[in-house]
Amino acid sequence: KRIKTLETRDL
């Protein structure tokens, strides 16, 4: 509820 993770690529 306190952290939103953006969609990012696998490096």
Place this chain on the structure above:
Amino acid sequence: MIHQYKLNGYNIVLDVYSGSVHSVDAVAYDVIAMYTDTPKDKIVARIREKYPEVSEADVLECIEDVEELKANGKLFTDDAFSARAAAFKAKTCVLKALCLHVAHSCNLACAYCFAGQGEYSGENALMSYDVGKRAMDFLVENSGSRTNLEVDFFGGEPLLNWDVVKRLVAYGRALEKTCGKKFRFTLTTNGVLLDPEVTDFCNKEMYNVVLSLDGRKEIHDRYRVDRAGKGSYERVVPNFQAFVKARGDGEYYVRGTYSRYNTDFLQDILHMTELGFSKLSMEPVVSNPDEPWALSESDLPVLYEQYERLASLMLEREKEGRPFTFYHYMVDLKNGPCIYKRISGCGSGTEYLAVTPQGELYPCHQFVGDPHFLMGDIWKGVANTALREEFQGCSVYAREGCKDCWAKLFCAGGCAANAYHTTGSLTGVYEYGCKLFRKRMECSIMRKVAQAEE
């Protein structure tokens, strides 16, 4: 390694080695800041003291979330790439692109020009068709299994040698049929000779065109003057407007240079939009600190503020349906470069070379004219293999100054030419440029967070 910052009302956490970006609330922001060096019970106590409305269970749940992200490789990720940097050093030197200096001559004499008014410390010269043709053969011969190759027509002012440019494009198209390669052509111009015939040809053949405009008339005309010292704004702006109108959806950039005389460069970007341009770039001048146009440490606060205001303005304009793009904010978190490229950088001196009108090879356009960086020629190839090996070693892990930088996997160690010209070493660090780069990355990532929150 992580980087935490607050910008435009967002609390942002970047996990450096996974590339993960988290948008968090104030409580999570503080929990993450304490997580690695504070016992769990003290984190709870400090959070509850600062945020009395938050329960102990809430704080513990937040800590569990942080631990889950860490376990999933999204937060506090270890550096798994440093051991592979040595392997990248052994990268082959298969060419992907050439910068063709079709003209070491210019019809303008911009004071801040890194190329010494287009002549690169040498004599006025135009590339012959035969030299250009051989350069393209050289690119094909040294491109290995690569299918897609890029040729950038550069100067000086390439339109001073327009007939050769057209013939070389035609030669490239013929090569495509016989060699199984595909060429992507690009052009950079000051716009003085950008007439309808050039425009039509560019719209058919040039993948991208960079149009040099510094912004407001008084800013542009301060440095972008002709050989008689007269400003060029009135001559080039109508040409650029006609070009962009005819360009349709094609790629172009209106590209400006800002200096100490327009640290309020956001006004120049806005002026570009008022002129009808929407694909923009505005880049800091890189020069000897003694030059009158040089940027200094005292300019940084206003430059940071300009970048932040630009990012906010772009978000507003997107909501209004009047978006514009800014080259340095075009970070792609979902599809950006793989780790190889994030460590090894642009490929200058190895995968990309500049060719002079005489057919000499240099690591990139910014080294042309410096005899220390002459690599060979297009007939015999790269003779200075020691120099090429030096460029092969130019990874982000070769730069001691990048060791603790959170932005290192976005810039790959930065520009070797800027490093050399400011520190005397290819693996040095142009710290002033780094400061601006980090601010741009903070703004770019904030824009992505804002877009994700909508």
